[in-house]
Amino acid sequence: MSDQDQTHALRAELRQWLARNLPADWRDHQHGDNLPGFLAAQKAWFARLVEGGYATPHWPKDYAGGGRSLPEQIAIFEELARAGAPRMSLFFVSLYHAAMTLVECGTEAQRARHLPAILKGEIWCQGFSEPGAGSDLASLRTRAVRKGDRYIVSGQKIWSTLGQFADQCLLLVRTDSSGPKQGGITFLLMDMKSKGVEVRPIKQITGDEEFAEIFLDEVEIPVENLVGQENKGWKVAQVTLSSERGLTLVELTERLALSLWRLVAAAGGQERLDTQSARAVVDIAARIEALRAMLATLMSNRMSGQERVGDASILKLAYARLSRDFTALGLRLEGLAALRDTDYILGAGYETGNWMFDFLNSYQYNIAGGSNEIQRNIIAERVLGMPREALV
């Protein structure tokens, strides 16, 4: 079978599987649900995906469901998005960041311990950013000192996605402050139940608590939890950060395209669309189509090893701005009605049913994973060849 036929067959098979396995009424259940309900629904959906073999297409072949090509991985994300399935919020870091870091840089023992556990529902979070190290991540200051067969770690981490529910953490610490700042960083695996770990959820402007702060006070981490070598953690972190290979944007863009109807509905429906609103919808639709086309090119370049420097930044910035403009338009079209603080659907994409929530939430794409301003610097410097600003 050719690659194309294989992807085609996979799509057909997945659609059939979704028809049997995606609970048709999950939105009703998640509409205005509480936190325990959300967690239970996430876990149940994840278990089904694992069972179907659709959670781990990017894992090595020796794991069930693994060994699929990038086009097949894209197909799975697209089909899940098009079917309106819940997002894999709670398990995304486990499946991608944690698993891929261990596959590429971990020890055999670390893989044997965690990969099967992840399939059974072990939840991971990322401990990278700090209050003083956001865009300038390499300036992180959480300190680890080696004592015998343990590291003693103290410091503070922030913006850990769903960190309050995590069992394990991918942790970046400083083990050397004497040389260049990237040089003294070490990558550790931390059990979140260790003594000295305190997690506080961060309440966002949406009212949701999707991120957490992690406080570390003399936390002991066994040396066997070192990933790669001491002081060589920066390279491992790059592997972690590139682990999802653009699939998140594939999924989010697909969900945005599917949510276009919400803009038309916000303007009063297809028959009652006034001229100004209709024009605005045309522009958003054009940008979504352009973004999909750009993503398709990026992914195919990535597969053939011809990705150009900075393309990922162009895409990220284009998506971030589109997500803001899309939700801002919905807010504007619906007018005062959009400002009612109604229940929304947890685990949805842009179909939460509340424009204000989606608009506020769109800031996260404009800040997380390299803010718009950082992306602009990268595009200007690496794509357009403009010099770095003189640092003072």
Place this chain on the structure above:
Amino acid sequence: MTVLDSETRIDPEEIRETAQRFLANKVERRAAWEGKDAGCAALEAEMAELGWYLLIVPEAQGGLGQSFEALAPIYEEMGRALAPSWLAGTMAAIDVLATGGHAEALSDLVGQGWRIATIVLPAGQTPDHAQVRIVGGADRATHLLLIAADGSAARLIPADAVGVSLVPVETWDRGRAYAALSVEGEQGSLAVDGSLALAVAQAHGDLALAWDSIGAASQCLSETIDYMLGRQQFGRPIASFQALKHRAADHKVALELARALARHASSAFARRSEGWAVLAAQSRILAVEAFRAIGEDAVQMHGGVGFTWEYNCHLFLKRALVNEVMDGTPDQIRDRIAAQVAAQAMG
């Protein structure tokens, strides 16, 4: 239109390389701005020799049987070079005639070297009673393909027929020639299916302008960055200032979005696959607006010299402003496709 197999398909990137070399040698983009002849006649004669006018003519009529994807790089490179010629009029007419199966007209077009201005008329006008104030490239046209805006009629008329008048019009975009058109009375002409002509000519024209704008905008952005790299103030190149870098990055994103959509739309149009008309129109909106923003900002980023006739910023800006409104403003295009876009969104 048939989908081409790989044996007869000419690689668009080869066409691009040829076009780039050729245009770099032959186009003197400032000629018209310095009161000299833009060299349109000589350029078009050489384009004919290169076989460009045969590219999308079906093989049965002596052409090369290529699809729109062979033309896209030519439009883009002509935009980049700020070429004085309006190739799209003739090409859109060929596309219409080929789609409609007008073999005889195509043979005449190839044999006699017709140059055609393709015009979607203002609403309410008909091909035998029309007044259009500014038509691109009409001064050199041997024929006019006039299409009613509602698709009710389309006719191919010799430009020298009785009742047809073409008067050159000077515009702010001196780099290209324009004429005013007036048609009065019944013409001995070829009738073409109006709705087919409208759809094909509009999409072809939209994509041609999109690619022209993308080529010109990327050249304008690149020349502007070169200028900022060389221009020193406060002891450093102004290209190192973040305020300017971020603007340049935003322009680059807009340009790449337009390019991605134009590529997708060109492929859809070449195959006449689902949604081609809307995609072509959307490509044009993104492209002309990106070009306009880049053209405007280029003057500002050049500072004082951007305001001079001697520097080239105004060549790009003036072309951008024409491209934006040629054969319809972006809002008119939005209105044209809005109902289809909303219907698609509602599934």
